[in-house]
Amino acid sequence: MGEIPILELREVTKRFGGITAVDRVSLKVPANGIIGLIGPNGSGKSVTFDCIMGLLQADAGDILLKGESIRALSADGIGRRGIGRTFQVCRVLHGMTVLENLMVMTQARGLGENLALVFRRRLLGRSDAYARRKALALLDDVGLRLWQDELASNLSYGQQKLLSFAAILAAEPAPELILLDEIAAGVNPTMVNSLVDYIRNYRARGRAFLIIEHDMKVIMNICDEVVVLDHGRLIAHGAPRHVQEDPRVIEAYFGR
Amino acid sequence: MKPPRAAAVLGSAVVLAAAIMFPLLTSNEYILHVAIVVLLYVVLTSSLNLILGYVGQFAVCHAAFYGIGAYTSALLVLKLGMPFWVSWLVAILFTGFWALVIGYPALRLRGAYLAICTFAFAELVRLCLENWDSVTNGTDGIIITYRLEAIPLPFGRQIAFETRTDFYFLALGLAVLTCAIIVAIVRSRIGRVLVAIREDEILVLAAGYNVMHYKVFAFFVSALFAGLAGGFYAPYMTFILPSNYDFDEVIFMIVVTIVGGRATIAGPLIGSAFLVSLPYLLDVNATLRMIAYGAILVVTILYFPEGVVGLLRRPRGPDRRRAGTEGASPFARASNSAPGTRA
Amino acid sequence: MPLYVASLLVDGVIIGGIYVLVALGLTLTFGVMQIMNFAYGAILMWAAFITYALIVYAGFGFSASLAIALLTVALGGVVLEHLAFRRVRYDLLNALIVSMGLIAILENVAVAVWGTDPRSIPSPFSGIVRIGRVQFGQDRLVALVASTLLAGGLALFLKVTRTGRAIRAAAQNPDVAEAVGINLDRVVAVVFGVSCALAGAAGALYGVIFTVTPLMGGVPLMKGVVVVVLGGLGSVEGAILAGFLLGVAESLGGGLVSPILKDAFGLAALILVLLWRPSGILGWTLKRF
Numbered sequence: 001m002g003e004i005p006i007l008e009l010r011e012v013t014k015r016f017g018g019i020t021a022v023d024r025v026s027l028k029v030p031a032n033g034i035i036g037l038i039g040p041n042g043s044g045k046s047v048t049f050d051c052i053m054g055l056l057q058a059d060a061g062d063i064l065l066k067g068e069s070i071r072a073l074s075a076d077g078i079g080r081r082g083i084g085r086t087f088q089v090c091r092v093l094h095g096m097t098v099l100e101n102l103m104v105m106t107q108a109r110g111l112g113e114n115l116a117l118v119f120r121r122r123l124l125g126r127s128d129a130y131a132r133r134k135a136l137a138l139l140d141d142v143g144l145r146l147w148q149d150e151l152a153s154n155l156s157y158g159q160q161k162l163l164s165f166a167a168i169l170a171a172e173p174a175p176e177l178i179l180l181d182e183i184a185a186g187v188n189p190t191m192v193n194s195l196v197d198y199i200r201n202y203r204a205r206g207r208a209f210l211i212i213e214h215d216m217k218v219i220m221n222i223c224d225e226v227v228v229l230d231h232g233r234l235i236a237h238g239a240p241r242h243v244q245e246d247p248r249v250i251e252a253y254f255g256r
Numbered sequence: 257m258k259p260p261r262a263a264a265v266l267g268s269a270v271v272l273a274a275a276i277m278f279p280l281l282t283s284n285e286y287i288l289h290v291a292i293v294v295l296l297y298v299v300l301t302s303s304l305n306l307i308l309g310y311v312g313q314f315a316v317c318h319a320a321f322y323g324i325g326a327y328t329s330a331l332l333v334l335k336l337g338m339p340f341w342v343s344w345l346v347a348i349l350f351t352g353f354w355a356l357v358i359g360y361p362a363l364r365l366r367g368a369y370l371a372i373c374t375f376a377f378a379e380l381v382r383l384c385l386e387n388w389d390s391v392t393n394g395t396d397g398i399i400i401t402y403r404l405e406a407i408p409l410p411f412g413r414q415i416a417f418e419t420r421t422d423f424y425f426l427a428l429g430l431a432v433l434t435c436a437i438i439v440a441i442v443r444s445r446i447g448r449v450l451v452a453i454r455e456d457e458i459l460v461l462a463a464g465y466n467v468m469h470y471k472v473f474a475f476f477v478s479a480l481f482a483g484l485a486g487g488f489y490a491p492y493m494t495f496i497l498p499s500n501y502d503f504d505e506v507i508f509m510i511v512v513t514i515v516g517g518r519a520t521i522a523g524p525l526i527g528s529a530f531l532v533s534l535p536y537l538l539d540v541n542a543t544l545r546m547i548a549y550g551a552i553l554v555v556t557i558l559y560f561p562e563g564v565v566g567l568l569r570r571p572r573g574p575d576r577r578r579a580g581t582e583g584a585s586p587f588a589r590a591s592n593s594a595p596g597t598r599a
Numbered sequence: 600m601p602l603y604v605a606s607l608l609v610d611g612v613i614i615g616g617i618y619v620l621v622a623l624g625l626t627l628t629f630g631v632m633q634i635m636n637f638a639y640g641a642i643l644m645w646a647a648f649i650t651y652a653l654i655v656y657a658g659f660g661f662s663a664s665l666a667i668a669l670l671t672v673a674l675g676g677v678v679l680e681h682l683a684f685r686r687v688r689y690d691l692l693n694a695l696i697v698s699m700g701l702i703a704i705l706e707n708v709a710v711a712v713w714g715t716d717p718r719s720i721p722s723p724f725s726g727i728v729r730i731g732r733v734q735f736g737q738d739r740l741v742a743l744v745a746s747t748l749l750a751g752g753l754a755l756f757l758k759v760t761r762t763g764r765a766i767r768a769a770a771q772n773p774d775v776a777e778a779v780g781i782n783l784d785r786v787v788a789v790v791f792g793v794s795c796a797l798a799g800a801a802g803a804l805y806g807v808i809f810t811v812t813p814l815m816g817g818v819p820l821m822k823g824v825v826v827v828v829l830g831g832l833g834s835v836e837g838a839i840l841a842g843f844l845l846g847v848a849e850s851l852g853g854g855l856v857s858p859i860l861k862d863a864f865g866l867a868a869l870i871l872v873l874l875w876r877p878s879g880i881l882g883w884t885l886k887r888f
Contacts, residue, residue, distance in 0.1 A: 053462055079464030093455040096448075104452045104463070107445050111469040118444045171463065314692055316699075361874040367691045368635035372824055373873045376866045379821065383866075387859050503817075507703055514696060543710045550703030557693050557700070558686050 004067040006031045006177050006208045007052070007083075012061035014044075014051055021047040023232035024061065029177065034199065034209040036219040036240065039229035040253055045212045046088050048229070049179050052210075053085050054078040065177070080109055084168030084175035088182050088212070090160045092167070094153035098144055101152055101163055102135035103128075105170035131172075138166045141198065158187040165195065169202065177208045184215040196221055220244070228252065264521075271525075275428055279421045288420045290536045295427040296489050297532045299434045301513045301524035303481035306438055308510070309518030310447065311474045312454030313363060314371045316506050320378040321479040323385060323501025325351045325486025327392060330496060333402050340405050344487040351483025352476055359475040363468060366457075378506070385498035397497035400490050423492060430488060434481050439521055441477065450474055451519070504546060511553045517565025526564050606733045607854040608847060613739045615846020616746035617808075620801040621823035622830065622838040623753055624794035629827060630834070631770040631790045633691065634684065637698040639798050639823065640816025641705035646672040646799030647806035647815065648713055651720045661723050669799040676795030677788050688787075702816075709813035717810035720803065742804045749800060750839050753793075757835065762789055818862075825869045 007029040014022040022044040029035045037045050050056040052063055054075035063071045070078050093101050108114060139145040142162040147155065152163060161183060168178055180199075184192045192215065199209060199222055213219050219226060219240055226243040228236040230252040236243050243249055279288060304318045325347045332343035362373040385392050392398070404426075406416040417423055441447050449470050452460045461467050490496050508531075516527020531552075535545050560567055621643065628636045646668045653664035683701065687693040724738040757763040768776040769786045777783055805811075805819060826845055830837025845865060853861035 055458065055462065074466075075461045076464050076466045079462050081464075085462055087459075091456050091459045093452050093459065095455050096451060100448065104448055104460070107448070109464045109466070111446070111466065111473055114445045114449070115473075118440055118446060167463075312692060314695055361870070365873060368629070368633070368695060369828075369873055371637075371695055372635065372828065373870055376821075376825075376869050380863060380866050383859075383863055504703070507699055510696065510699065543707045546703045546707040547711070550700040550705075550707065553700035554683060554697055554704070557697050558683065561693060 003031050005029055005064075006033075006066055007210065008064040008067075009048070009052070010062045010064070012048065012051055012063060013059050014047055014056060015059050020232050022051065022058075022229075025229065025232070025234050026061075027227050027234065027237065029208050029210050030224075031176075032203060032206060032208055033224050034203055034211065034222050036223035036226040037210060037212045037229065038214070038216075038219060038226060038243075039235075042231070043229040043252075044232040045229055046181055047232075049085060049181055049210075049212065052078075052179065053083065076109070082173070082175045083177045083179065084171060085179040086161070086164045086168065086181050086183055088185075090157065090164055090186075092152040092155075092160045092163050094151065096152060097149050098139065098152055098155070098163060099132075099135055099148040101167055102138060102170040103131055105167045106131040106134060106172050108172075134172075135170055138170055142166045143194070158191055161185075161187050162191065162195075165198070174207070176206070177210065178202070180209060180211045180213075182212055182214060184213060184218050192218065216244075267522075272432065276425075279424050283421075285420055286536075288424055290533050292420070292424055292427050292492065293536075294528050294532045295424075295431040296485055297509070297512060297528040298431040298525055299481055299485045301509055301516070301528055302431075302434050302438050302521075303478040303485075304509050305513050305518055305520075305524050306441070306450075307474045307478040308513060309520070309523070310442060310454065311450045311471060313471060313475070314367065315362070315374040315475060316371055316503075316510070317358065317374040317378040317381070318478070318482050318509055319501045319503070319506035320381040321351050321355065321482035322486040322505070323381060323496075323498070324354060325483030326490040326496050326501070327385060327398070327486075328483075329487030330398050330400055330490045331391065334398065334400075340402060340491070341407075344484075347487040348480055348483045351486070352480045355476045355479030356472065359472045359479075360468070363471040363475060375503075378503070382498055382502055385501070392498070395498060397495050399495045400493070403491055427488075430484070434484075435521065435525070437477075441474075442521070446470065446473070454519075507546075507553075508549060511549045511556075514561075515552055515556045515563050517563030520563070520565045523563050523565045602732055603854070604851070605731075606735070607850045609730075609733050609735055610739075610854075611847035611850030612843060613735065613743045613846070614850060615843035616743040617801055617804055617819075618822050618826050618846050619750050619839050619842030620746040620797060620804065621819045622826035622842050623750060623835065624797035624801070625823045626827045626830070626835060626838045627753075627766075627790055627794045627797070631766060632684075632688070632787060634688075634694045635698070635824070636684075636794070637695065637820065638679075638701035638705060639794075640818075640820030641702050641709075642672055642676060642795050642816070643798040643802035643805070643819055644709060644811070644813060644816035645675075645705060646802035647720065647811045648709060648813075650803045651718055651806060651811050654721055655718075661721075665800075665803050668803060669796045672799040672802075673792040673796040676791045676798075679795075680788060680791040684791075685784075685787075706813055706816070713813060715813060717812045718806075719810050720806035722807045724807070736808070738807045742808055745800065745804060749797065750835075753797070754835050754839075762786075766790055821862075822865060825865045828869055829872050 005028040009025055009027050011024045011026055012022055013020065013024055025044070025048060027035065027037075037048070039045055047056065051058040054070070054073055054077070058071055061071075062069050065078075065081055065083065070081060073081070093104065096104070136145060136148065139148055142165060144155075144159060144162060144166065147159070152160060155163060165180070165183060168175060183195055187195070196218060199211075203209065211218070211223065223240050225238065226240045227234060228243055228246070228249050235248050235252060236246045238246075278291060282288070300318070300322060307313050307315055328350045329340070329343045329347035332338045332346060333340055338346070358374065358377045362370055362377070365373055386395050388394070404417040404423075406414040408414045415422075417426065442450070449460065449465055453465075453467055453470060457467055486501075493500075512527035512531045513524055515531065516525065517523025531549075540548070556563060562569075621639075625636065625639055628634055649668040649671055650664045653659045653667055654661060657664075659667070679701070683697050684694060687697055722738055724736070724741045726737040727734050728737050728740050757767055765776070765781045766786055766789065768779070769781055769783055773783060776786075801819060802816075805815060809815070822845065826838055826842045829845065830839070830841030845868075849861050849864060852864050
């Protein structure tokens with residue numbers, strides 16, 4: 001109860017020309033919690049993610065990570081603070097192998113560090129081995145171990161989704177907050193169940209999740225709490241069961 | 257660094273050995289000259305490959321950096337009386353300086369905008385070289401009267417650069433140095449990040465990398481080598497003109513890099529070896545040459561964008577890998593352009 | 600002095616009109632396909648040469664030669680798009696490289712065919728026009744009128760006709776446009792054809808007012824790019840405004856300050872605008888242009 005939420009949005013607003021994509025949205029993600037973010041298409045969910053990640057600059061409101069404002073930080077700065085994100089249209093590094101996709105995520109981020117490592121080969125060899133082991137373990141987790149040397153572009157869409165999920169967790173140190181943008185879309189039901197298991201698993205290890213989903217089964221299954229957006233505004237929030245029965249939510253989805 | 261493949265190491269050793277023995281097999285001045293020019297382009301295209309091929313940034317001011325290196329070094333020697341080796345070093349740093357000046361702003365832009373911005377910069381450099389008569393002698397160019405000074409060694413000996421063969425070995429050394437540094441970068445963690453940036457900049461950014469730092473780094477390094485080549489080859493060419501460093505020149509460098517095989521180490525080597533030596537061997541006039549280059553470039557991009565190296569590696573045909581999708585057009589089916597679509 | 604300034608202004612407006620013409624074709628292809636067709640200047644040059652050849656060697660009249668040249672270049676553009684650009688439509692970097700290769704081919708074929716001697720397109724407009732105490736060539740007046748008409752015509756075409764609206768729809772959101780039944784291939788072909796025709800018109804005007812040489816395309820291309828960027832890529836209104844502004848600014852700057860700085864001015868303005876453009880991360884904006 002007294003714990004600082006890992007993520008807090010306060011009246012976050014984002015406008016594009018005449019359209020207000022996100023309208024004074026406030027929400028909290030408790031440490032180690034799983035919050036669902038749902039709403040009809042165009043309700044501003046992905047834009048909210050973009051604002052949190054610093055890919056878009058919020059016009060008003062504040063975004064706090066573990067109590068500290070991150071609104072003024074650059075996107076890469078936020079990335080280094082321990083937030084991971086998947087994208088609605090799955091992004092992987094197509095021209096690189098599956099293993100390389102993860103290796104990129106395990107590396108230290110600073111140019112200076114990596115530059116120094118160019119000259120200190122021995123040191124590099126040792127730590128690269130560790131990164132490889134970690135990456136392979138993650139691939140094992142999501143069932144892509146056999147595809148490690150395959151180009152990411154040769155994977156099926158569902159496999160790419162899994163890869164992008166694994167990539168977030170490959171970061172060193174692993175992110176405490178993970179934003180998942182429709183991770184279940186385009187993935188077969190068995191794989192969706194596996195994903196749900198992984199999420200539960202990582203929550204047990206201390207991570208928090210903010211999940212955009214259309215797949216209600218996923219939402220009902222793992223979310224502690226659900227937040228509903230419609231046309232950029234937050235119209236309901238609470239336990240999944242309550243939200244499901246909230247008349248305003250039903251109207252937003254079906255009533256138009 | 258990933259351990260290099262045995263084939264690559266062996267191949268490099270063979271090529272290097274051949275290159276070292278080359279002047280011993282022939283004393284024909286003309287052939288040596290061609291080889292030296294090939295080595296010049298190895299330096300130029302390998303460095304261009306770093307920013308264009310590996311990072312996928314369409315920066316077209318490489319010839320301008322080449323020119324800045326040449327003119328700076330030449331002017332420092334001729335007007336200020338600096339010893340050549342010092343002026344060369346200063347010229348390299350000066351070129352790097354300009355790379356930072358134009359790089360930081362320009363590399364924030366994507367695709368066509370970056371190309372336009374760097375093109376504008378290259379044009380400004382050209383205008384400067386052609387019109388600043390008091391300093392650069394305008395379109396008449398500068399006649400290089402100095403030679404490479406001998407490097408003194410202990411015991412009263414020295415390395416002198418009297419003959420073309422001496423120059424050949426020096427040029428070879430530079431080419432090897434360039435390739436070695438590029439290889440070191442590309443096969444390191446930095447190289448991994450650079451390629452990742454080419455594949456998906458936004459993803460790399462969201463992962464916490466300062467993408468600008470990496471891009472500017474690659475741009476800076478590639479410019480350093482262009483300046484190095486410019487300053488070094490000025491005395492060899494005995495006169496330098498603004499037209500040596502114009503747009504046709506950068507088109508040629510791009511052709512060599514792409515046709516050889518971008519984002520590979522061997523690509524610029526193969527491209528230089530064939531495309532640079534061909535006009536000397538065939539003695540075609542400049543106009544027909546440019547037509548051929550343009551046609552080769554277009555055909556290469558359309559039918560085998562991976563270049564010769566790509567053909568050698570994948571005889572089955574081009575694979576789906578997109579070499580250089582930085583910023584998709586609105587016609588792209590996988591919409592990679594927006595950070596997240598509106599949902 | 601005021602007379603001098605006035606004549607500079609007039610010159611600026613006139614040359615600005617030509618810049619607008621060049622920019623319109625560029626902005627059209629960029630807006631719809633996000634491809635900066637660098638070969639545009641070379642296409643402009645070829646139209647000028649064709650016009651010249653038809654008048655001087657084939658003895659056609661000015662209007663007929665112009666019309667044939669525009670048609671040829673427009674068709675050539677469509678063919679070019681089909682052969683070269685279509686394969687790299689989804690790949691910006693490669694499309695740029697293709698256009699650069701095309702420049703080398705088009706320019707050097709012209710050198711091989713026509714040689715490098717400068718020529719001038721003989722036109723029926725050789726008189727002098729006087730407004731008040733300012734005077735300028737009749738050909739320049741015609742150029743101004745022509746470019747204004749074409750610019751207006753293009754804007755109208757895009758707003759009113761069905762094809763024009765299809766083009767705008769495809770530029771805004773190609774997926775939705777296709778879903779609505781718009782044939783993207785046809786739209787692209789039309790856009791290329793129209794933009795090449797515009798380039799051709801600009802080329803002919805350049806050839807009348809200035810000279811025709813195989814390398815003449817470089818300067819108009821650069822100016823066109825500057826105007827397109829200053830006016831906002833993809834924006835026809837912006838191109839019109841920026842074109843005239845650039846022409847006037849260059850004319851005044853060149854006449855009052857220094858002729859050498861004339862070209863540098865446009866380039867520097869270009870770089871500055873590119874850097875200060877309001878944009879999102881790394882030059883992204885969520886809107887296409």
